[in-house]
Amino acid sequence: MSLEIYNSLARQKEPFEPVEPGRVHMYVCGPTVYNDAHLGHGKTYINFDIIFRYLRYLGFKVRYVQNITDVGHILDTGEDRILLGAAREQMHPMELVETYTRRYFRDMDRLNILRPDISPRATGHIPEMLEWIANLIKTGHAYEANGSVYFDVGSYAEYGKLSGRRLEQAQSGTRVQIAEEKRRPEDFALWKKAEPEHIMRWNSPWGEGFPGWHIECTVMSVKYLGLPFDIHGGGVENKFPHHECEIAQAEAVTGNSFVKYWVHNGMLMIRGEEMHKSLGNFITLEEAFERWDPMVIRFFVLQSHYRGPLDMSEEALDGAARGLQRLRSTLRAVRRRIQSAPPGESPAELTTLLESGREAFEASMNDDFNTPNAIAALFELSRGINAWLDQGQGITQEALEAVDSLLERLMGEVLGLLPEGLEDEMEPGLGRELIELLIQARSALREQRAFEAADAIRDQLAELGVQLQDSPEGTTWTMA
């Protein structure tokens, strides 16, 4: 069975066939860097990180481009997020943008999201945008008006094909602020004339100004990925107008189809509502990391399908933490035994178990990146492995290594849940030696059946976050 992807343009799952065999070119709309990244960014970029990782796992050579939007875009108040942020923090706009770009990558790194191959910045591509806009004017799809340039949506018959909107049904501007210089309300800005107080400004054939929001993605994606390219991703909230406009700009001027597969992920909700500062439920990733391990957040996100909305609550996160712990404990148990296990071949029944686990995992991932099902397969695999370890037969070095390598691939390489091994594997050092010293002392007490003293040590270590586990082979410990 091979990979199928839900294509928003076709509104159905389609077999995945890249434009160029063996290679995949994908683009995902990146953040506007005027503030700290929040949980919603976390979900989105985890969702696309999985697509990136799984395509690589399947053997494709992938080029992943994700832009950094560092040009301010106008709010309906006429203000600009980046200029507002710069004023707030007493920084030059480019200083603000640089600060939050770095913080964005820092947060993404903690979630073990692989960095895109190219992170182009809008401000670094102004000449290319000017060129593209000029082409649109030349081909009759855009017009200049009062120092700004607008795309003429009437000139592109297929406008609306992604979002399912038709121009006739567009509301005649009840809420859309209509710039009087536009020919029709749905026309969108490619270039905006800069008012005198606007700091971020560039020269153009139409005077000083700054680019419209949609043009950067079209220009940068085509520049680095060619035309057409395979996958364009982003949050559903960007389907309209952003992605619709990208298609119009790209296809009107080139006559080519722009993107083969449009992929949209669902929103993150907090107790049933979209995250909003005004609702008081806005949580930055930095804040979330104080409460939950980044891998717990990642795991939680992966336990739902990328296309659906995900409702986040403390209870749900805590539940995810326990589940992840269980998966990790299997791997831990396996790794702990590798050194001391006898050499010898892997028993056939284990091989069968691993093989069917891998097949179930891949079948789920092939079905439009169904990570919840893939994780279910991992839990079943984990249960099988634990049972195999419990029964004690055929636990050879080779067998344990086979388990380790499969889990490392599926849980680590594909799902990204094992950043650098297991973080509770404390480095050798004084702390570790002290813990082991205490365990030795406690074992001696247990041999003397001084259980009260032995239990006291166990309880106090537990309070410090060190969980002891007694077994016939001795006592092991983990950091809770």
Add this chain to the structure above:
RNA sequence: GGCGACGUAGCCAAGUGGUUAAGGCAGGGGUCUGCAAAACCCCCACCGUCGGUUCGAGUCCGACCGUCGCCUCCA
């Protein structure tokens, strides 16, 4: 008003029309253990409501109720 998504156990969440509706958390009962913990075994849903199509529907169609997103340069 227009476009679209979704409503599955206490919580989270999968589910190509067809034998017993995944998986995780929580909960209950066991095995193991000096006791715990971990692990393993067992138990725990008739799928928002009402109709319809079908031999057969959580899965298709319609209506209704509810939630959410977009139509405002939010991931």
